Amino acid sequence: MNSEEVKISAFQLGILIIVAVVGVGILTLPRNVVEIAETDGWILILAAGAITIGISLVINTLANKFPNETIIEYSRDLVGYPLALLIGIILILYYVIFAAFSVRIFGEVLKMYLLPKTPIEVINITFLITLIYLIRSGFEGIVRFYEIIILIMFIPYFIALFTGTANLDYSNLLPAFQTSPKVILIGILQIVFSFMGFEAIFLFIPFVSDKKNMKKTLIIVISIITLIYLISTIIVIASFGKHEIKILIWPLMAYIKSIQVPGAFIEQLEGVIMTIWVLFIFTTLGTMYFSSAFILTRLTKTKEHKIFGVALLPIIYILSLQPDNVAQIYDWLGAFSMYAGTLVVIIIPILLLVIAKIRKKGVKSNG
Amino acid sequence: MDKKKIFIILMFVLIFTTGCWDMKDIEERLYIIGITFDKPDEEEIERQRENLEEPDKFTPRYLITYLSPIPSAQTEGGGEEETYSTRSITTVTPDEGSRQMATRIDKDLFFGHAKLVLFGEEILKDKKVVMEMLDYLHRNQKYNWNVLVGVVQGNAKDAFSINPKGIAELVPYITGIMQNRPETSKVADVTLSQLAADMGDDGTMALPKVIVAPDEIKVEGAAVIKDYTLLDYLSGVEGRATMFLKGTLEGGSVIVEYKNELIPYVIVNAGVKNELKTTEEGLQLSYAIETEGQLDEGIYGGDFVTDENIKDIEEQVEREIVEDCMRVIEKLQKELRVDVIYADSYIMKYHPKIWEQIEDDYSEYFQEMDIRVTADVKIRGAGVVK
Numbered sequence: 177m178n179s180e181e182v183k184i185s186a187f188q189l190g191i192l193i194i195v196a197v198v199g200v201g202i203l204t205l206p207r208n209v210v211e212i213a214e215t216d217g218w219i220l221i222l223a224a225g226a227i228t229i230g231i232s233l234v235i236n237t238l239a240n241k242f243p244n245e246t247i248i249e250y251s252r253d254l255v256g257y258p259l260a261l262l263i264g265i266i267l268i269l270y271y272v273i274f275a276a277f278s279v280r281i282f283g284e285v286l287k288m289y290l291l292p293k294t295p296i297e298v299i300n301i302t303f304l305i306t307l308i309y310l311i312r313s314g315f316e317g318i319v320r321f322y323e324i325i326i327l328i329m330f331i332p333y334f335i336a337l338f339t340g341t342a343n344l345d346y347s348n349l350l351p352a353f354q355t356s357p358k359v360i361l362i363g364i365l366q367i368v369f370s371f372m373g374f375e376a377i378f379l380f381i382p383f384v385s386d387k388k389n390m391k392k393t394l395i396i397v398i399s400i401i402t403l404i405y406l407i408s409t410i411i412v413i414a415s416f417g418k419h420e421i422k423i424l425i426w427p428l429m430a431y432i433k434s435i436q437v438p439g440a441f442i443e444q445l446e447g448v449i450m451t452i453w454v455l456f457i458f459t460t461l462g463t464m465y466f467s468s469a470f471i472l473t474r475l476t477k478t479k480e481h482k483i484f485g486v487a488l489l490p491i492i493y494i495l496s497l498q499p500d501n502v503a504q505i506y507d508w509l510g511a512f513s514m515y516a517g518t519l520v521v522i523i524i525p526i527l528l529l530v531i532a533k534i535r536k537k538g539v540k541s542n543g
Numbered sequence: 544m545d546k547k548k549i550f551i552i553l554m555f556v557l558i559f560t561t562g563c564w565d566m567k568d569i570e571e572r573l574y575i576i577g578i579t580f581d582k583p584d585e586e587e588i589e590r591q592r593e594n595l596e597e598p599d600k601f602t603p604r605y606l607i608t609y610l611s612p613i614p615s616a617q618t619e620g621g622g623e624e625e626t627y628s629t630r631s632i633t634t635v636t637p638d639e640g641s642r643q644m645a646t647r648i649d650k651d652l653f654f655g656h657a658k659l660v661l662f663g664e665e666i667l668k669d670k671k672v673v674m675e676m677l678d679y680l681h682r683n684q685k686y687n688w689n690v691l692v693g694v695v696q697g698n699a700k701d702a703f704s705i706n707p708k709g710i711a712e713l714v715p716y717i718t719g720i721m722q723n724r725p726e727t728s729k730v731a732d733v734t735l736s737q738l739a740a741d742m743g744d745d746g747t748m749a750l751p752k753v754i755v756a757p758d759e760i761k762v763e764g765a766a767v768i769k770d771y772t773l774l775d776y777l778s779g780v781e782g783r784a785t786m787f788l789k790g791t792l793e794g795g796s797v798i799v800e801y802k803n804e805l806i807p808y809v810i811v812n813a814g815v816k817n818e819l820k821t822t823e824e825g826l827q828l829s830y831a832i833e834t835e836g837q838l839d840e841g842i843y844g845g846d847f848v849t850d851e852n853i854k855d856i857e858e859q860v861e862r863e864i865v866e867d868c869m870r871v872i873e874k875l876q877k878e879l880r881v882d883v884i885y886a887d888s889y890i891m892k893y894h895p896k897i898w899e900q901i902e903d904d905y906s907e908y909f910q911e912m913d914i915r916v917t918a919d920v921k922i923r924g925a926g927v928v929k
Binding site: 347 | 736888
């Protein structure tokens, strides 16, 4: 894939970011925020969304300084070859491990709610093989696929979410503003990791044809994600109250399970939602998987990413089976997003921008 | 192979594998629609012990009864035939029960369509067992979280052995009564997810009370659970008062005596507003009940519907509601020492600073709290007879 050949619009990249970010995290998000800030959890989501917008603008500024290069190339220019190689390897590892976590959580949830007797190994491998098919269609194919699928994902999701709102007790969101600012500040970082996935713009901004719209798109897109998170979390807190949420592993699924459609013959909506949620994970994983294969092509200066896609499959598959149980997955994921997330999402972009400013590298731009 | 052939094969695969979820036909499943938990009889345990190799290790704590419909009897509509069957089992843990059933019947137990869970009186007296059941009902995704729950006065098992007149299906009959909330103010319906949300916090809640008679079921009043154990029952009137105080009432009536006649005030809607004050003597919590309703029965002949009469009846109803509420509050504060009228959640939500101070010894604060009740009744309609 070459940046001269493939062109997408800022709008298309925006869609990619939405479907890449909203994935496994949304199931546990209500619990995460309640554990940190009780009923003030929604403040955390707003704050984390704002911070994410800030970071994405930093990455955008960097990308505008090097209009036709991805992070792999311009980091070489900024910090030298060895360090640039290191950044590349860190990014690959980050995507591969993150993809492995996502596959595993996907398998666990699917096994719990939909396929109780299917071994998790089978769920994971079939899912990964399906992903390869997507990856092989190339960047443009992926983006077009996302464009079609985003409506299929979010319309049923919100319909299901809102059918349960009739019986909610919104006083469960009280008391408000009781958490100390210190707790909020410490907590924000953890919630920023729910937005992980947006850093794909490191790699894909060079392919955008209308770069001048990029800034606006990023702000709108991340606001939309924040809104999706906010609505889901508020509904789940209103449904269960802060005590119950803390004991549920996937509060969002529990909420959907408890929905009573007034006067309807439909019940147990979790089957429907699981089907849609498969798409959520499919798009998240597709982006991560493609990103890691894509970085490999850039590092090796080859043009063919398909072979790397296949080569990465056994690695992701084996890694995904490493945690022993659900508790360990979330322990490891917590630690991983804390360290790797901070490094990739916060330290690398800010550091690179500072170096670019100091060394006055790149094209001067309005961005 | 050309594309058409592949397409046709794929369509066949899609059509014939759809719905094949786990290779089990519908008649290989036993659909459980009702389930009860009881404490097993000592005699029954003794009888079973005789057949065992290691009788000392056999210490079942549950007597579980599963009710399942018999599909053939239902479709043929024979009024004489049994339309449901019940099976009981004594077991160590709740989940083990369904596995033990596998040694007695050839079918898989399927809980996805369960509608009703009833607890016997005795089994709710052991905290450990109650927590175990709560965990069982929520941990695995076997149950629909909209299952209704209730407490049976006596043995829960008996609720499944009654023979109500003109009723073909037992479980829909019981759940139907529980859901009669808009008609009567004496029943309440509690689902499994409400059970988790209310009980999960501190083990305190009120569950609907089910009374079993040989040919009918009555749902009235509430069973009060405190610290995961059954404490006492509230009567229908007391249950109505707690629902007035919680603001969850949807209908029903209050009967008052007026000019030597009994006049029912039919509740159309009811709400409650709380207010908390800190006085020198301690906390003062007020409940302002607001309700609108109508008179469907009066005194025939003469000028019954006059402004004066209506005002008088309103006052009478207000007095009745306040008296009922005060009586139940006194019972809750002095006798049962348990807060099932959401005073704690009100203080927690609207007065978090005060809640922080009293949280740890809330039970004592609740007993000492000065709770006041006022009622504002509005009669909006009185029929067409003067």
